[in-house]
Amino acid sequence: xxxxxxxLGLVLATALTLGAFIAPPPAxxxxxxxxxxxxxxxxxxxxxxxxxxxxxxxxxxxxxxxDAGLARDLRVLVRERLKAGDSDEExxxxxVARYGDFVLLKxxxxxxxxxxxxxxxxxxxxxxxxxxxxxxxxxxxTAPAAPLSAAEQEKLDALLAQxxxxxxxxxxxxxxxxxx
Amino acid sequence: MIRxxxxxxxxxxxxxxxxFFWALSGDRDPSxxxxxxxxxxxxxxxxxxxxxxxxxxxxxxxxxxxxxxxxASWCLPCLAEHPFLMALAKDGKAQVFGLxxxxxxxxAKAWLAEHGNPFTRIxxxxxxxxxxxxxxxxxxxxxxxxxxxxxxxxxxxxxxxxQLKQLRRMIGDLGx
Numbered sequence: 001x002x003x004x005x006x007x008l009g010l011v012l013a014t015a016l017t018l019g020a021f022i023a024p025p026p027a028x029x030x031x032x033x034x035x036x037x038x039x040x041x042x043x044x045x046x047x048x049x050x051x052x053x054x055x056x057x058x059x060x061x062x063x064x065x066x067d068a069g070l071a072r073d074l075r076v077l078v079r080e081r082l083k084a085g086d087s088d089e090e091x092x093x094x095x096v097a098r099y100g101d102f103v104l105l106k107x108x109x110x111x112x113x114x115x116x117x118x119x120x121x122x123x124x125x126x127x128x129x130x131x132x133x134x135x136x137x138x139x140x141x142t143a144p145a146a147p148l149s150a151a152e153q154e155k156l157d158a159l160l161a162q163x164x165x166x167x168x169x170x171x172x173x174x175x176x177x178x179x180x
Numbered sequence: 181m182i183r184x185x186x187x188x189x190x191x192x193x194x195x196x197x198x199x200f201f202w203a204l205s206g207d208r209d210p211s212x213x214x215x216x217x218x219x220x221x222x223x224x225x226x227x228x229x230x231x232x233x234x235x236x237x238x239x240x241x242x243x244x245x246x247x248x249x250x251x252a253s254w255c256l257p258c259l260a261e262h263p264f265l266m267a268l269a270k271d272g273k274a275q276v277f278g279l280x281x282x283x284x285x286x287x288a289k290a291w292l293a294e295h296g297n298p299f300t301r302i303x304x305x306x307x308x309x310x311x312x313x314x315x316x317x318x319x320x321x322x323x324x325x326x327x328x329x330x331x332x333x334x335x336x337x338x339x340x341x342x343q344l345k346q347l348r349r350m351i352g353d354l355g356x
Contacts, residue, residue, distance in 0.1 A: 056213055056317035056318075057317060057318065059211055069282070069308070070308070070312075070317055070318075073307075073308050073309075073312060074312070077309075077312060096216070097216065098216070098217075098223070098312060098313065098314070098315040099213060099216070099315050099317065100213060100214060100215070100216040100315070102213045102214070134185070
């Protein structure tokens with residue numbers, strides 16, 4: 001019973017966590033017409049990169065979504081670097097060198113972020129192992145019951161015999177009131 | 181097993197309490213982006229001077245403890261920290277440079293004339309490109325640069341009393 005509620009709790013927590021990722025992002029309207037590159041290939045790369053770069057002013061928006069001045073500056077900078085022939089990785093490296101990993105909305109997988117990336121799975125694994133171990137464990141065997149004494153056995157037999165042959169009573173007999 | 185399971189929620193709550201206490205106490209502010217430049221050489225810098233004098237370049241930092249303050253006349257917190265910069269300039273233990281961020285030169289000059297000018301030299305960054313080069317994401321920001329040209333400390337937001345003390349201590353240590 002205890003395990004069942006634990007499993008239910010874990011399933012609910014997972015559903016909530018996943019829900020946060022599945023929720024669709026709001027429509028992006030921050031990119032101004034004068035920023036858009038003539039080359040549609042470069043522009044689509046710029047848009048894709050911008051979606052993964054954090055606006056450091058608003059911090060929970062990408063520079064693609066943000067109307068902040070710095071976000072605009074960074075969008076223009078990303079496009080300039082793409083036009084200059086930088087690869088996507090070079091553009092990201094350029095910004096990481098100046099603002100640190102925080103500028104990336106998706107933190108890179110490296111030893112300092114292992115806890116972040118793998119911690120939840122580790123917790124699930126530990127919880128799963130715990131449930132598995134608990135379900136395998138047999139209830140501690142209780143000491144074998146002491147055999148009934150002769151008197152007890154006799155009493156039990158009498159009770160069982162009574163059960164098998166209940167005292168008959170006429171069906172129409174109304175319930176008896178206790179004598180007052 | 182039963183006993184462990186009984187105390188598990190309490191143990192988890194206790195661990196969470198410790199984590200929350202650690203996260204909420206002290207000067208931790210997760211919105212402050214740590215600078216990747218700490219203890220690294222200062223990034224490129226080459227800006228026209230506000231007063232039309234020699235350009236502000238990295239060469240200006242060589243051999244002395246320097247402060248580079250990112251400011252603008254439109255920035256109210258800059259006004260709040262201004263007396264501290266005046267005090268640091270008066271100390272004379274570090275050169276104080278200004279990076280005038282996305283400002284009109286005439287506004288910046290008027291602002292300095294009104295409130296006092298702590299800066300030995302001011303570079304103008306009209307389009308904010310030098311700011312990006314230095315990882316600036318808001319005004320004011322203050323960098324402390326050692327005589328070897330490496331950035332040693334960064335203050336995000338206006339300098340407070342505590343940060344002034346820390347800056348003075350670090351300037352003293354770097355100047356030795």
